[in-house]
Amino acid sequence: MTTSSHSPAATEQDNTMTTDTNKALIRRIFEEVIPGGDTTTMRELFTPEWVDHDPLPGQPTGVEGAEYVVSTMHTAHPDLRFTIDDLITETDFVVIRWTQRGTNTGPMLGRPPTGQPVELAAIVIFRIAGGKIAERWAAWKPGRSPQTHPALAPPARQILRPAG
Numbered sequence: 577m578t579t580s581s582h583s584p585a586a587t588e589q590d591n592t593m594t595t596d597t598n599k600a601l602i603r604r605i606f607e608e609v610i611p612g613g614d615t616t617t618m619r620e621l622f623t624p625e626w627v628d629h630d631p632l633p634g635q636p637t638g639v640e641g642a643e644y645v646v647s648t649m650h651t652a653h654p655d656l657r658f659t660i661d662d663l664i665t666e667t668d669f670v671v672i673r674w675t676q677r678g679t680n681t682g683p684m685l686g687r688p689p690t691g692q693p694v695e696l697a698a699i700v701i702f703r704i705a706g707g708k709i710a711e712r713w714a715a716w717k718p719g720r721s722p723q724t725h726p727a728l729a730p731p732a733r734q735i736l737r738p739a740g
Contacts, residue, residue: 595665598704602670605709606658613650615643623710630714633685642709648685653678653694670702 601621609617622642628635632648635641649656656678664671676696680689697717703710 595667597707598665598668598670599663601704601707601709602663602672602702603660606660606672606674610646610649611656611658613646613654615646618642618646621709623705623708626709627711629712649676651682652680652684652689654681655679668704670704671699672702673697673699 605621608614609621619639622639624639626639626642627637628641628645631641632645635644653676656676659675659677660672661675662671662673674697676694678694680692680694682689699715699717701713703712
């Protein structure tokens with residue numbers, strides 16, 4: 577006969593503590609780390625081999641990629657703030673639906689600032705391993721994604737008319 581050192585109530589409590597801890601980890605990223613531009617904390621919160629399944633253009637791999645995202649977003653929008661619309665956990669996965677607002681006062685992915693207000697929205701899935709973020713998948717809301725960011729909009733085309 578096999579016996580378990582964990583009662584069903586203890587296992588349920590452990591799972592609740594894990595999901596609460598995982599939620600707190602993701603909440604910290606969106607409430608403190610990204611808005612504060614705190615790239616040094618990323619090494620504490622992400623695994624070294626972190627995988628971003630939806631990277632920004634030019635984003636390096638691994639934890640350096642997480643640092644790049646924080647630096648890029650904070651440099652482009654020093655006043656950026658996130659609203660956490662939903663935060664859901666299931667075992668080692670955390671799903672967040674967020675809205676980001678800020679003003680594009682810094683360069684974004686090689687483009688000059690526009691000075692315009694920006695609103696982006698996404699649903700992001702994170703996988704947590706060993707108390708750190710190991711993977712990320714992002715689905716952007718149409719019309720409110722990095723591709724529609726004012727700083728990334730293609731320049732207006734100039735219509736050339738013949739002289740005379």
